Amino acid sequence: MNAVRKKEWLCPRNVVAGLAAGAMLAVAGAASAGVIKIGASLRMKTETGEKYGQMVVDELSAINAAGGVNGHTIEIKLLNDECKSDIGVANATKYAYQDNVHLFVGSTCSSVSLPIVDVIHKAGVPMLIPHSTNYKITLKGSPWVFRVPISSRFSAAAAAKYTAENIGTKIAYIWASDAASQADAQKFYEYIRNFHGEGPLYAEQFQEGELDLRPHLLKIKALQPEALMISAQSQDFARGLVQSYEVGIPPSVKRIGGSAASNRPAPILAGDAIKGVFFHAAFSYVDPDPNAQAFVKMTTERYGVPTPDHDFSQAWDLVQIAKRALERANLTLSDDSLAADRAAIRDALATIQGYKTLGGGVVDFCADATPECRDGNKTPVLIEYTKGGEDYELRVIGKTTFGADFGLDGMQEEAAALRKSLDN
Amino acid sequence: MLLRTENLSKHFGGLRAVDGIDFELEEGEVRGLIGPNGSGKSTFFNLVSGIYRPDEGSRIRIGGQDTTHFEPHRIAALGVARTFQLLRVFSEMTVLENLLVGHHLHVAYGPVAAVLGTRRMRNEERRVREEMMELLAFIGLADFAAMLASELSVGQRRLLALGRAMAMRPRLLMLDEPAAGLSPVNVDNLLRIIVGLKERYGLTVIIVEHILRVVMDTCEKVTVLDHGQKIAEGTPDEVKTDHAVIEAYLGREMEDDEVRRVLQG
Amino acid sequence: MDLLLDFIIVGLSIGIVYGLVALGISLIFSGLDIVHFAHGEVYMIGAFLGIAIVSISGVPYFGALVGAMIVTGAVGVVIERVFYRRLTRGGGGYTVAGMGMIICGFGMSVALQNVAYLIWGAAPHPYPVSFGMPIFLGNIALPKSYLYILVSALVLMAVLHTFLTRTKLGLAVRAVAYNKDTSYLMGVNVPAMISLIFGVACAMAAVAGVLIGPINYVQIEMGYLMLLKAFAAAVVGGFGSLPGALLGGVVVGLFETLCAGYLIASYKDIYAFLLLITVLMVRPTGLLGIIVKVKA
């Protein structure tokens, strides 16, 4: 009987005891002082996702090698959210409540960042956004949210303004079924409608990975637009461009891309069809600015990416901003100072002023929980492809800097609704 | 008149599997249905039990009701139970559950009661389970009640199929080759059970069987089919000497084992 | 009127693309009674293998096509031997093993996609090939790819059809398709036949992948949407019929193009499903339907 009893270790009492012991260990682990914890949730399974994810980790870890921030070491964790909101929300919740991070970095996709704002707001964790551009994210008005990239209210407007002034206002739009592509197109035609009184000639969506865009393009061709915007991830964008020539939309119709047009595969896949296409971004690797060129050199050498797109540059900017904020924050990092430390980092982030980005913009944050304060970069770059293929070339058309409150007219109602739902 | 068919026909493509059969069955009768392979016996069963739709012009009446276009479960609700040549027991269900499905129509509570778990439902479930265990004991499978049907031997499965049909408390029991594949000892056993059932519950039975002994020993009247048509009907002795029947069975090339089976009978 | 003609040309051209992929799906169904939900991933792997062969050995396009066929066919045989063998033994179609087969197909599909991600990464790849000037049909410029797709779809269909109906081996395959147990008793090497069917179907997926590559670009998620369209094509044409698969592809391509053209274009992909569902509900045997086996 005794011999048998020995093996009954899986009885419920023991299981509970084991869980309790595990809990204590976990709590003990979480309490180690002097460590600043950063949690990142990014879309990793993309062409360069892995690489800029790695860069974020490397850059922040490098601070430790240099003696840390005010004597504190940094611990960074990276999770993939697949650009799916429920995974992103789970990641953010895990960081906020289990890993007890002091700063949350994420996400890549607007549709993921949008709900995370609510989670982060409730938990009281500062959130630094690397490249979600949807204007609603900051319009929600959470004091915890800071955005490094250019809000779609600026970037699309810049492209729209340029188009309206130099090309025309009869524009057809097709966009892929992801939030960023949709927001790009939407903000574009809203600008044209608001400032030039012309509605979109054609505005339809297609599924990501759609093989045949020609039905859309044929309809567009019959409408004889002055410009055609294809807002989609690189392969869909390239396919759309190529097929727009196949169905016979004349070269005189200007092709416009969304911000994803800057991704490296786009010109390689589209080949000659991409010539003359322009798009907006936060950064161009052809920028002669020495900072930018140094960055390109760095990514080439360390990550094998000679043509970093603005996802890459914004991740870099984000790391620099995070560094500055952490240096300024007065952190205790003891067992029970988590909430205070998080608030300190938030307040430190709010004091960031005049950070010059690789793309030539300036990131200014301030304390108010408004889009004016929290949409850091207000300087989109307009870029044009001058050659397609493996050895593609581009040129910078120009940069515009917007006022902080640009594009917020008539948004009060939406902002109020968003803020209300945030408090819900 | 429990069962009557008029001009019952069914064709598959060009093949007339059942061709204008008029068939009558009295309450309490035990009827044998024989005929060579492909003579339409199983099709006849499938038509009566509603699994096949009969051709235009056919009529089936069960207990005075026109069931020609009834779906199988409605025919079952009239008290018609059947077994299948290929058994078709529910192999991933337990032996007891198989019987419980057979008893489906006599479990007297609705889905709402099931969800709410009313006292009536629980009492009913208890009654049903006890009754089915009794039935299992009667067919000798009580010890296997909690086993999956797939774990039974072929003979046991045949008994189970019979038990499932009995669980339906039928007025009319249609047995499709109940003895196929059984050893002679088990055939005797089965005969005993069938006779026992008939005496105990006063059933009306139709038996399709290749082993003529089964039919000759148990049935008062035998119907013979060939090429989808009824060629003879009468007592076993009458049928045995009927010229058309002998011709149907012997007047064509027969497979070895079929000859053996006939001779055995 | 001009627009309608353009829509028809576009619909036809994309239709043959669907048809080409549907051929392999139909072959597996007619041979093994399996609806293979991982076929989209086989198609994707075939396309990647084609690129890999080109970039490693530098053989011309046609060589890559043949190479991808052989390798993908081999991969298919391995998949069948290692994973599907247990299930194919249990029978496909409506059986419980058939349900396992469907679930297994989904599992296989996501697993293969992940494997491809680990090998080739997430970036889309261009197909390193140029066919020169496109063909002009009315106002539409069709890349030569479509021509090759049409030709190879017809050739594949004809060759397979002849193989299945005229040769002894084809007869054995059809016997296996009809009834595995009986074929086994008749002395047909059933496992070998199953592997053969699976391998050939996977090789056909590779053909599709390599030929469609220049239009579609090659990336790990390319299989899924294509698979759904190809299923629609196979079903509409009559599952299991090779000419039906091609015809079905054309019908699906035309239908969705015309619907997208004259109705809300944003819902383009829904139209193919609607056609699939309607055909299954109204005429499950499809346009060139084979007679469904009666079971009772």
Next chain:
Amino acid sequence: MAEQAASLRFIDATERGLTRLRAVHPLAPWLVAFLLLAPLPWVLLNTYHVFLANFICVMILLSVGLNIVKGFCGQVTVGHVGLYAIGAYTAAVMSVNFGMTFWMSLPIAVMVTLLAGAVVGIPSFRLEGAYLALVTLGLGESVRIFISATEYLGATNGFSGIPAPRIGDFRFDTYQKYYYLVMPVMLLGVFFSFRILRSRLGRGFMAVREDPVAAAAAGVNVRGHKMIAFLISAGYAGFAGALYAHMIPGYLNPRNFTVIEMVTLLLMVVLGGLGHIWGGVIGAIIVTIVYDITKDYYHYSLLLFGSVIVLTVLFMPKGIGGIIDRFIATRRFIAIREGRATRPGSDDAA
């Protein structure tokens, strides 16, 4: 071997305990389960674990529902995620655009999902196996595409701002509070599934799965049962969807209703045990927890999911539930043979 024996004893003890509880009152085990689950938010380590518990509850509802139609009734549907999406979006639209309270939008969402379930159910009258799988896949995908291309439903930006449910001034606006909404619903759902499956209705489902022809001959209304199975599973999906929609952060996006989610759901049901009464519950718990633990290895997550599905189908077709069943059945058979136990006929139904 030793482990096997240990777990066997555990099962045995559980069985005996349950029997004793049932003898007190048929609802007693459920009450005990509720009392055991109720303090969970305080026992669990942190809020994230409570979040996971909530998520598991939603997944249990979904997979239990799917198991009823797929595991018990044998209808191969792969469009379940579409029903889930319909439930979630209906509840969201009702709550946000029509300003209804949760208690109004929940029943409406369930009703709409039931309607959609009936639409999915109709093809099952004519189609089986792979054909049904194709149709349901098409319907499910159509739902997703429709949502992602419809501005009214937030399109790809997602539908945000779904308020937390409230009773008077009490708001279910933390994961801890929400747990007391979703856990009882989950428990009720599991309870009802037990009741349904262990009744006449459940046996009818299984008979339809095993052999529709024989089931019909035994008096089971095959079409009726298929339809009821689809409706029940749709009802579960409706509840799951409405609960998911109103959970923090009150946000829906069509990207969360793709085939990958469907495969995850399949994995839950298959691993837990297709056609096992506990299958959905076991699967949802294990898959969600394992997924969380393996978060760091996202490179391989789909490979892991896919391989587990394939291997389960190949080597463990009845899932974990099936293995447990084997233990119990074997032991009971031996016990009966040795005269140590009564026959199952005398068991209580609930």
